Amino acid sequence: MPILGLLGQDADPAFRNLLNSVVRIDVWERDINNGFEQINRSQGSGVIVSQEGYILTNAHVVNPNAQRIEVTLANKHRVPARFVGWDHWTDLAVIQLDAGVVAERGVTFSFANIVDSKGLTLGDALYAVGTPYGLNRTLTKGILSNAERYLEGYITPTGYESGDYNTWLQTDAAINPGNSGGPLVRPNGDVIGINTQVVRGTTLGFAIPSNVIIPVWGELLRNGEVTRSYIGVTLSPLQDVLEEGNITDQGALIANVDSGSPAYNVGLLPGDIITSINGEPVDGYFPEQIPVIMAKVARYPVESRLELVVQRGPESFVKEVVTERLESRVGAKELFPKWGLSIEKVSKAVARESKLVEKTGVRVLGMQPALPASNAGLRINDIILKANNVRLQELQDLKGLYAQYEAGEIRTVLFEVYRQGTIAYIVLQ
Incomplete structure (x- = not known):
């Protein structure tokens, strides 16, 4: 049976458009880790999301080291693409089809509709589309297993930090190597996530939700990167420590303070509990609330002054920290x-x-x-x-x-x- 037949006739037109917007991405990337230069070729997936030919994919599929990017469309046309921007903290990247080549060859393409993922319900039917193991236009079916999974300390396949500032959609739809960057979609063809990773040997697949994608995409189009603020703390949920006798059930626990960071310089310590930031209460009882707090701090302009109310044992006090620009551990x-x-x-x-x-x-x-x-x-x-x-x-x-x-x-x-x-x-x- 054709894969569209699995969805029913009513969904065919919208889903056909979605399938036609999914692309294979081949990347030739410069690698210099061993004292000499070599060009490595890798492959992933992406989805065209605008009539200008902008494509969403993963940052671990395409990054600034790409020497050449080639996109294979659903109609078999192969078109070069340019790198637009990336954000490894959310594992997102944007590339664009070469407009000159598209015009010269008369290439046509479809583009997908990306919608807010906030309205999802556990058990909703979802489809993962992409190019696993180089197998173009592969569709797998599953359900939404969790709408706000927190993957603490996730490192992308290319070695960059990710996941501290967003939750993930979890699905049992089969996601395999090469699916990275392809869309996670509803039966009506709406994109609600970008597939990112899978726990090998399981049915645990994860996608970046569209309510994270949409603002990041906009900033990548404007600036090529996303600027975030940093104070130098790693937070943990209070649920993990309440039984140890803490006197507050509101706030977020500081699990680690980076040496030399703004938080370190004002004397914050592991074990302290941040109960408010600039007068707004901090709610970090559950794991999925931690990236929300981290993202809130990150959205402040760099060099902002933040007033933190901190609980240390029975004592409560105020500390003012000045944010720095968030930087990766990985340098140029x-x-x-x-x-x-x-x-x-x-x-x-x-x-x-x-x-x-x-x-x-x-x-x-x-x-x-x-x-x-x-x-x-x-x-x-x-x-x-x-x-x-x-x-x-x-x-x-x-x-x-x-x-x-x-x-x-x-x-x-x-x-x-x-x-x-x-x-x-x-x-x-």
């Missing part, structure tokens, strides 16, 4: 071929964990044997603080010295390196 990467060296800019998170006085430097990701970086004695995870007495605040600082080395203007480079709590000096020739 660069390759220096003649040295056989690949590096990553040190993020604030890594700098704090390494207890660096200056929150700058680059971290060694990999080296090729028998080339200058390896011969000099650099090691993976070394943090290079200075090169020829120039403090490395940006990748460009090291790239400038490398250009001089390539041109023969300098023959040696003296690195000041932070290695496991000590400073070492290494000469590269």
